[in-house]
Amino acid sequence: xxxxxxxxxxxxxxxLFNSITKAGAECxxxxxxxxxxxxxxxPVPDERLDMLSKIYNPQKTTHAIIEFVDIAGLVKGAxxxxxxxxxxxxxxxxVDAICEVVRCFEDDNIVHVEGNVNPIRDIETINLExxxxxxxxxxxxxxxxxxxxxxxxxxxAEIDVLxxxxxxxxxxKSARTVNLNEEEKELIKDVYLLTIKPILYIAxxxxxxxxxxxxxxxxxxxxxxxxxxxxxxIPLCVKIEEDLSQLDDMDKKEMLxxxxxxxxxxxxxxxxxxxxLGLMSFLTAGxxxxxxxxxxxxxxxxxxxxxxxxxIQRGFIRAEIVSYNDLIREGSMxxxxxxxxxxxxxxxxxxxxxxxxLFRFNV
Numbered sequence: 137x138x139x140x141x142x143x144x145x146x147x148x149x150x151x152l153f154n155s156i157t158k159a160g161a162e163c164x165x166x167x168x169x170x171x172x173x174x175x176x177x178x179p180v181p182d183e184r185l186d187m188l189s190k191i192y193n194p195q196k197t198t199h200a201i202i203e204f205v206d207i208a209g210l211v212k213g214a215x216x217x218x219x220x221x222x223x224x225x226x227x228x229x230x231v232d233a234i235c236e237v238v239r240c241f242e243d244d245n246i247v248h249v250e251g252n253v254n255p256i257r258d259i260e261t262i263n264l265e266x267x268x269x270x271x272x273x274x275x276x277x278x279x280x281x282x283x284x285x286x287x288x289x290x291x292x293a294e295i296d297v298l299x300x301x302x303x304x305x306x307x308x309k310s311a312r313t314v315n316l317n318e319e320e321k322e323l324i325k326d327v328y329l330l331t332i333k334p335i336l337y338i339a340x341x342x343x344x345x346x347x348x349x350x351x352x353x354x355x356x357x358x359x360x361x362x363x364x365x366x367x368x369x370i371p372l373c374v375k376i377e378e379d380l381s382q383l384d385d386m387d388k389k390e391m392l393x394x395x396x397x398x399x400x401x402x403x404x405x406x407x408x409x410x411x412x413l414g415l416m417s418f419l420t421a422g423x424x425x426x427x428x429x430x431x432x433x434x435x436x437x438x439x440x441x442x443x444x445x446x447x448i449q450r451g452f453i454r455a456e457i458v459s460y461n462d463l464i465r466e467g468s469m470x471x472x473x474x475x476x477x478x479x480x481x482x483x484x485x486x487x488x489x490x491x492x493x494l495f496r497f498n499v
Contacts, residue, residue, distance in 0.1 A: 140231030240354035372401025451499035
C-alpha cells in the first residue's frame with residue numbers, strides 16, 4: 137500500500153519525506169526539485185510490539201510497514217501538462233491514498249510558487265487539477281458506457297453513478313465527497329478516479345508556532361476545509377520533525393519533552409496514513425518473533441492466516457485469540473488461559489485490531 141506525499145513546490149514535501157523515511161531524498165529551495173518520485177518503506181510505530189517484546193524477549197521484532205512516495209510539486213495547469221503535470225498525474229494514479237502538505241507559515245527566505253502564503257488556495261490548486269483530470273476520465277468512460285447501453289441495459293446503472301460524480305466535480309467537489317453505496321463503488325472501481333482517493337492534510341507550521349499550534353489562523357482554515365471532505369488534519373513543524381529524525385530514541389524523547397510533545401508529528405502521520413488506507417494489524421508473539429501483520433479492516437480469520445502463509449489459510453482449522461489488553465493486564469499467556477480469556481474462533485470471525493493470534497491448521 138502506497139501513500140503519495142503531494143503539495144505545491146517548496147511547502148516541505150521532500151523534507152517531510154526525508155524525515156519519515158530517512159532516505160535522503162534531494163531537497164532544495166527551488167521548484168521541481170523532485171521530478172522522479174522518491175520511495176521509502178517505513179515501519180508503523182506500534183507501542184504494543186514494544187510491550188510484547190518485553191514479555192517474550194524475542195529474537196526479532198517486526199513492525200508493520202507502509203510505503204511513502206514523494207511526488208513532484210504541482211502547479212496550475214497540471215491537468216493540461218503544465219510544469220510536471222503529466223508526471224504528477226501518472227505518479228498519483230499509482231498510490232492508494234494522498235498525504236497533502238500545506239504551508240501554514242510565513243518566511244520571506246523560502247520562495248512560495250504563488251508569491252504569498254494562502255493554504256486554501258494551495259489546496260484548491262491541487263484539488264482542481266485532480267478534478268479536471270477526473271472529469272476527462274469520466275467523460276471518456278461515459279462515452280463508452282452510452283455506446284454499450286444500446287446493446288445492454290445494465291450499463292445504465294454505471295452511467296447514473298458516473299453522472300452523479302461528474303455533477304459533484306463540476307461544482308468543484310472531490311469524488312470522495314459523493315455519497316456512494318457499496319454497489320455504486322463497485323461499478324466505478326476500475327475508473328481509477330484521483331479525487332476518490334482518501335486524503336490526509338499536513339499543516340506545516342513554523343517552529344515558533346508549535347506552542348500555540350491550535351490557534352494558528354492558517355491551521356484552522358485547513359481544518360475547516362478538511363471537514364467538507366471528511367478528511368483529517370495533522371499540524372506539525374516539518375523542520376522540527378527533520379531534526380527529531382536525526383536523533384536516537386533517548387535524545388528524541390528528551391527533545392519531545394522539551395518542546396512539550398508526547399509523540400512526534402511523524403509518528404502521528406504514519407499511524408494516520410495506515411488508518412487512512414483502512415488497514416490494521418493483528419499480532420503474533422513468541423520467543424522467535426513478535427510481529428505485526430497488516431490486513432484490511434473487516435478481514436476474516438482465514439484470509440488473515442493467509443498473510444502468514446497460504447498453507448495456513450488453505451488448511452485453516454481455527455484461530456486461538458487473546459486480546460492485547462487482556463494479555464498486558466494479566467501479564468502472561470498462562471494467566472490469560474486460567475481466566476478463560478483465550479477465545480477459539482472459526483472461519484467467519486472478523487479480525488480485530490490488536491488480536492494476538494495462533495492459527496491452527498492442517499494440510
